[in-house]
Amino acid sequence: MPLQSMTGFARYEGTSGRYRWAWELRSVNGKGLDLRLRLPTGTEHLETDVRKLVAECFSRGNMQINLTVTASEAGLETVVNQAALANVLSLRERLRDVIDPAPLRLDTLLSIRGIVDFREPAEQEGERAARDSDLLSGLRLALADISAMRETEGAALCQVLLGQIETIGILTRQIEADPSRSPQSIAARLAQQVALVMDSGSTVDQDRLYVEVALLAAKADIREEIDRLRTHVTAARDLLTKGGPVGRKLDFLSQEFNRESNTICSKSNAATVTAAGIELKVVIDQFREQVQNLE
Incomplete structure (x- = not known):
């Protein structure tokens, strides 16, 4: 096995379905293997697997590993708050003798807070498993890159x-x-x-x-x-x-x-x-x- 320095850096990016992710790894000197992770919400369950993969590759070094995951806006779904919409329409009806009775425009409704919301669709189990697999595969490649740098x-x-x-x-x-x-x-x-x-x-x-x-x-x-x-x-x-x-x-x-x-x-x-x-x-x-x- 070649000698390795404890200094290295690697970044690896990829996509999985509607998600885009990036691993960033930094390593400096350390008496033992000290690993600090920053995993985004929804991926905390990967911590055990991440630590295991790192321990399989290295025995010493202070390592910082950051993961970023972003979802494509094209996958967002529109949710209409029916109760809030009904309240607005009811209020308009009660005030029809006070305000202009012209029909409400869509852009007006969209500007009213709470009427329409945009959110990510519920993640299916299969989609989550595929994403986790892609993330761990990407981490393996990032670890290979930083290992090559440490060997050099x-x-x-x-x-x-x-x-x-x-x-x-x-x-x-x-x-x-x-x-x-x-x-x-x-x-x-x-x-x-x-x-x-x-x-x-x-x-x-x-x-x-x-x-x-x-x-x-x-x-x-x-x-x-x-x-x-x-x-x-x-x-x-x-x-x-x-x-x-x-x-x-x-x-x-x-x-x-x-x-x-x-x-x-x-x-x-x-x-x-x-x-x-x-x-x-x-x-x-x-x-x-x-x-x-x-x-």
């Missing part, structure tokens, strides 16, 4: 993330190969620090000094952090190659990347390693920001 965005995002992972790998190898990490360099720095202590004239227990030196050497070793970074680089690259909804897993790896880079910077006793560690943190922050867009 995901493919572009994948290339960006792969480039950032490659940079993390390069910086990790740079730190690993730094001359300051060689046993000779570490030994020389420790010897220099010991010499400073001894030359100060302070009384130092030799055994205690050796223990402290060993502890300092162990704390300065970043071999484990480097190994974990290399493992995380491989895991992240595999996830991107595998595809599918891997955003959560990559977000977790980005946190692990950040943890290891922080430890390297804190343990570093060389300016070159510190500089590479800071650059590593910058790339990891960029990686994590981009990962937030993945499903």
Whole structure:
């Protein structure tokens, strides 16, 4: 399954009998699948089916789905309020000696509120079932459109993330190969620090000094952090190659990347390693920001 971004838009329109409808879908980043629906009066019963269809297509993203349905005016039927018409005619008869007795014109009657009304005809069960079927079919097509857009965005995002992972790998190898990490360099720095202590004239227990030196050497070793970074680089690259909804897993790896880079910077006793560690943190922050867009 291809990678998907969580950003997308789709609009799909159609007709069903005397109805014209339009689906409009918008999707942005989200920790889970958060769906907000706006269904017009008379279509609320479709909510369960709509949520089911969306859940079958996506696992993450804040989605807004709006449906508009309008009926053709050609299908309106005319309804005459017989009681109101009878009252008007009766009133005219009672006032015939006061007002002009000319016959009432149709346009006059139509201008009197409540005499004539226009309304949609009662919807038949078969007509409603056909409309619902067409609406859900249209939603499936709209979901396919927004899914295609999210996949296109995901493919572009994948290339960006792969480039950032490659940079993390390069910086990790740079730190690993730094001359300051060689046993000779570490030994020389420790010897220099010991010499400073001894030359100060302070009384130092030799055994205690050796223990402290060993502890300092162990704390300065970043071999484990480097190994974990290399493992995380491989895991992240595999996830991107595998595809599918891997955003959560990559977000977790980005946190692990950040943890290891922080430890390297804190343990570093060389300016070159510190500089590479800071650059590593910058790339990891960029990686994590981009990962937030993945499903």
